[in-house]
Amino acid sequence: MPYALPPLHCALKTMSRKKALLLLLLLVLSTLSLLIHQSTHLNWSPKPSSLGCPPAPSSRPKHTSVAFLKTHKTAGTTVQNILFRFAEQHNVTVALPHHACDHQFCYPRNFSARFVHPHTLPPRIIASHLRFQRQELRRLMPNDTLYVTILREPVAMFESLFTYYNQYCAAFKRVPNASMEAFLANPLAFYRPQEKFSMYAHNTLLYDLGGDNDHSPADPAYLPHFLRQMEEVFSLVMIAEYFDESLVLLRRLLAWDLEDVLYVKLNMRGPRSKGNISSEALAAHIRTWNALDAQLYDHFNATFWRKVAEAGRECVAEEARALRRARDQLLRRCFGGQPQLRPATQIKNKELRPWQPSSKVDIVGYDLPPAVPGSGAPPDERCLKLAMPEVQYSRYLLRKQSLRTRRRAMPHRPLPPRAVPRPVRPLPLRHPAMPKAA
Incomplete structure (x- = not known):
């Protein structure tokens, strides 16, 4: 018997070692699983400010009624995507154009509530291209609606307009060799105010905001009066060149979370x-030809920085840095890092292929990886919506909201009355046969 104990002791010791290794392996796997799980549920909350900046007003409920005037070539599509995703996440109805208007509200006509698809009524958010018409929007939107728009520096904006709409705007098509320099040397040789898309060639910002883009800039009364009207309506005019700072002000205005923007x-x-603005002289020609836009931008750029100063410049800068960190974290989650811009022909997912205005302009977009790097999991739907172009997202929301509208409109069919059950006749009791008397 004494000789049997050492092998048994060794066996028990070996089993204990195996159990310890197994437990260690389980602990490692659990830790890895937890890390992967946490990476898919990111924490967007900004760190407490080291500058003593007040946090965004989280005590207020999120404001869900927003009219965004989407101006042309000003990063408006990116803002629209933010609003679309917020609306979908919070089950907020978005006003979308009627089929006859395509994906814009019958632009360049003055906006009318008749241009809104009936399946998207009553809305709380509107964010597609339209020409601003104050009374019609007030008739459509709730009384607590906050109005927001975005402007871009006119030189960069005009270069973008000239390239993007070269095959739509007749004034641009007339220019030999599509030369912006030739157009600006004598704009009136090519520009016809009465043509349908002429507004792309002259003071486009003012036109989008509902103003007279052909009004003489020499009139000292016109633009100041127009600016006062705009200040009465718009709670925030964002500036494309300071996009992140603009989003900080937007989220504070609406009491939204960092994740929402x-x-x-x-x-x-x-x-x-x-294109390339090759000289200061060319830039000066652009500002002179678009003098009303230039004054409009300069005015609201100054207004924007006053709002930043009121919020605290360093505080806004710090929150913008927090936004960029959270954005980088989101991009790592969706794309595995900074996403690579691709021509539409190289994007496999047709829902992510951007619309091309003409064969002479390449609009690039994104393709999602088949799986999130490091986790093996497919990208979630939020990543898809993050990269979804305007046309596809508008169609998707219209289908979704139309389905919801049709379900609400279905007549309530009462259930058929239950049949009254017949009373069950009790069966006669059968007593056991009495035994015969002996």
Whole structure:
């Protein structure tokens, strides 16, 4: 018997070691699983400010009634995508154009509530292209609606307009060799105010805002009066050149979370489709030809920085940095890092292929990886919506909201009355046969 104990002791010791290794392995796997799980549920909350900045007003409920005037070539598509995703996440109805208007509200006509698809009524958010018409929007939107728009520096904006709409705007098509320099040397030789898309060639910002883009800039009364009207309506005029700072002000205005304003840049041109402002003289010609837009931008750029100063410049800058960190984290989750811009022909998912205005302009977009790097999991739907172009997202929301409207409109069919059950006749009791008397 004494000789049997050492092998048994060794066996028990070996089993204990195996159990310890097994437990250690389980612990490692659990830790890895927890890390992967946490990576898919990111924490977007900004760190407490080291500058003593007050946090965004989280005590207020999120404001869900927003009218965004989407101006042309000003990063408006990216803002629209932010609003679309917020609306979908919070089950808020978005006003979308009627089929007859395509994906814009019958632009360049003055906006009318008749241009809104009936399946998207009553809305709380509107964010597609329209020409501003104050009374019609007030008739459509709730009384607590906050009005927001975005402007871009007129020189960069005009270069983008000239390239993007070269095959739509007759004034641009007339120019020999599509030369912006030739157009600006004598704009009136090519520009016809009565033509349908002439507004793309002259003071486009003012036109989008409902103003007279052909009004003489020499009139000292016109633009100041127009600016006062705009200040009465718009709670925030964002500036495209300071996009992140603009989103900080937007989220504070609406009491939204940082997560609600994360984005990727959409509707961008490829390198070969970008022009070059080759000289200060050319830039000066652009500002002179678009003098009303230039004054409009300068005014609201100054207004924007006053709002930043009121919020605290360093505080806004710090929150913008937090936004960029959260955005980078989101991009790692969706794309495995900074997403690569691709021509539409190289994007496999047709829901992510951006619309191309003409064969002479490349609008680039994104393709999602088949699986999130590091986790093996497919990208979730939020990543898809983050990169979805305007046309596809508008159609998707219209289908979704139309389905919801049809379900609500279905007549309530009462259930058929239950049949009254017949009373069950009790069966006669059968007593056991009595035994015969002996």
